[in-house]
Amino acid sequence: MAHAHSVKRYKGLMDWLTTVDHKKIAILYLLSGGLFFAIGGFEAILIRLQLIKPMNDMLEAQTFNELITMHGTTMIFLGVMPIVFALMNAIIPLQIGARDVAFPFLNSLGFWTFLFGGILLNLSWVMGGAPDAGWTSYTPLSSTMYSPSHGVDFYTVGLQIAGLGTLIGGLNFLATIITMRAPGMSYMRMPMFTWASFVTSAMILFAFPAITVGLVLLTFDRVLGANFFNVDGGGNPVLWQHIFWIFGHPEVYILILPAFGIISEVIPTFARKRLFGYSSMVFATILIAFLGFMVWAHHMFTTGLGPVANALFSISTMLIAVPTGIKIFNWLFTMWGGQVKFNTANLFAVGFIPTFTMGGVTGVMLASAPADFQFHDTYFVVAHFHYVIVGGMVFGLLSGLHYWWPKMFGRVLNETLGKWTFWTFAIGFHMTFFVQHFLGLMGMQRRVFTYLPNQGFDTMNLVSTVGAFLMGVGIIFFTINIIKSFMQPKGCANDPWEDGRTLEWTIPSPPPEYNFKQIPLVRGLDAYWKEKAAGNTEMTPAEPIGPIHMPSPTIIPFVMSVGIFIAGLGLMFSGEEFSSSFMSFIFNNWIVCGLGLLITFGSMLMRSLFDDHGWHIEPEEFEEEGYKHG
Amino acid sequence: MTVDEQNKHQLVNQRHRHEGPQKHIVAFIFSIVLTLIAFAAVGAGGVNPAFTIIILLVMAVLQVFVQMGYWMHLKDKGHMIPIIFMLGGFFVAGTAIITALSWMWW
Helix, strand or coil: CCCCCCCCCCCHHHHHHHCCCHHHHHHHHHHHHHHHHHHHHHHHHHHHHHCCCCCCCCCCHHHHHHHHHHHHHHHHHHHHHHHHHHHHHHHHHHHCCCCCCCCHHHHHHHHHHHHHHHHHHHHCCCCCCCCCCCCCCCCCCCCCCCCCCCHHHHHHHHHHHHHHHHHHHHHHHHHHHHHCCCCCCCHHHCCHHHHHHHHHHHHHHHHHHHHHHHHHHHHHHHHCCCCCCCHHHCCCHHHHHHHHHHHHHHHHHHHHHHHHHHHHHHHHHHHCCCCCCHHHHHHHHHHHHHHHCCCHHHHCHHHCCCHHHHHHHHHHHHHCHHHHHHHHHHHHHHHCCCCCCCCHHHHHHHHHHHHHHHHHHHHHHHHCHHHHHHHCCEHHHHHHHHHHHHHHHHHHHHHHHHHHHHHHHCCCCCHHHHHHHHHHHHHHHHHHHHHHHHHHHCCCECCCCCCCCCCCCHHHHHHHHHHHHHHHHHHHHHHHHHHHHHHCCCCCCCCCCCCCCCHHHHCCCCCCCCCCCCCECCCCCCHHHHHHHCCCCCCCECCCCCCEEECCCCCHHHHHHHHHHHHHHHHHCCCCCCCCHHHHHHHHCCHHHHHHHHHHHHHHHHHHHCCCCCEEECHHHCCCCCCCCC | CCHHHHHHHHHHHHHCCCCCCHHHHHHHHHHHHHHHHHHHHHHHCCCCHHHHHHHHHHHHHHHHHHHHHHHCCCCCCCCHHHHHHHHHHHHHHHHHHHHHHHHHCC
């Protein structure tokens, strides 16, 4: 006997602020990730405009430093990570046959802390200067001696808050995948995207504490006058490099593994074949994650670790090429003999393979310590990591977005516009970054705001800038495609690609609030494909129809994040001399910071004191309970 | 309590069969004894400090096993995933701390 709890239904903006539905949180992640991606892209265009010709004076050196710092930080932490989280949120519960994530409240909290961290970081543009010490923020450059403005404080506090959201999200996906798989879905029957997200979440769990500690130490150094990275006080600036890269290298695999997962879904679907070497794919993913934690010092070859350490880290880095190679060949063998359909999603997936491989090859070149002394801090490195992050990650994301758009929004994206997106973006990408390999080998340093004429850099920089604009055009095509798709009514089929293999294609697009009317029974890898092969049109249910328990919407995560945001601002400006004595009083006496923490801990208290049992959707409501947007 | 909840309760009881308090009492006494030895080792004084530190570390490691195994239930069935993740965490953190520190202050 289920008892019906009444639940307050919100409408409009309040609905979005209070939602705990993983599908709506996915859309929130996508929107805010897209916004930050656009900001980061705009910064990239400005950087390339400054470098279009030698001795250009369009931007000042200081502004240029702020732009490169914010471009890197925004793109990695606020651009692609949230879009990854958007896809993970939207798809994982559907792929494992679950009705939501394990902790819907935490899911919402993770999103709001990420958003407020991102907003705090970007507020730096209008509050006295953006961070300018590079996305790596190496000490002593990022210390108060060399970065006296509040720029780096925005970096440390903003990333700390955003990182909180990422850590919460990662834990949530781990718990979801471990505990909420449908009956019959063993670990070795999980779709590859779910596997990749699982391993990614584990990496987040292990890697993010390192950056949390690092950012706390740097904040202490800058705001409270500690000496962790200050040589005069007995500290060690190399410690920051270690902490940053112990986090930072796993972070780049956190970025790329979900893309591997997406590619492993898209390629089999459009080749109409099962993924070649599924178990070796799983094994390779885990191995990449494991090795990813053993290679951080390859970013530090030139800091003087000595030949033994450099040799060891060269070898461990080159080892990563082995599992990655396994994956590349598995994708190629999946396509071999398949009936390959080249629509936009698959074009991005197929385009990913050679592009990412090129990035991998330069990665092995950089892994060789003696050669790295030449490559270090040149445009060769810039070319390398843009090949793996844009050519890998962003291609993967665009593929995944085209592939799952119908599932998320109930509308198929236009193929003609999609192909325009792919070709402009892909050609623009190679124009921008291919020449940068040679610029680097010829000696052009990264992070320089201008260069002298007649060193052989002029033409290639021009080509690079033109390419950057072409990539921008590609993204504009994608945006037009999105807007166009929203002008048509919803109502694409459950399985718009007709060759869907996994559980998400068995339910309506977009799915109802409760996802599955009955949790399906999984009878093998590629569960839906298996049922199709057996002549069934739908999954066998694993439970009778009954009332469905749902979590209640709540505003608490939003309020908690506002509290953390206020506390962060209060901490940053605690030592500031304001022109108004009132402002000085409330900031210097930690009143603002305390108020923020009070809001956060007060919200936690509310959450603990008032139990929320959720509510039920009764079977009679199933038919009229459509999932509505906005 | 509704019939539904009663059924659920029974199900939970079947899954986590209660094994009586004896083992927990033994574990509790063992934890206390370990702590007492540690205190005694420091309190006794006079011994080589290096020796005291070794005793403390051994006691600490044993304590971790008791705490994890008995109170965090890691010795029970169905805890493979937490064990894998904890070992993974120890391994990653251990490698990072040992290598980074040994390079910086060799």
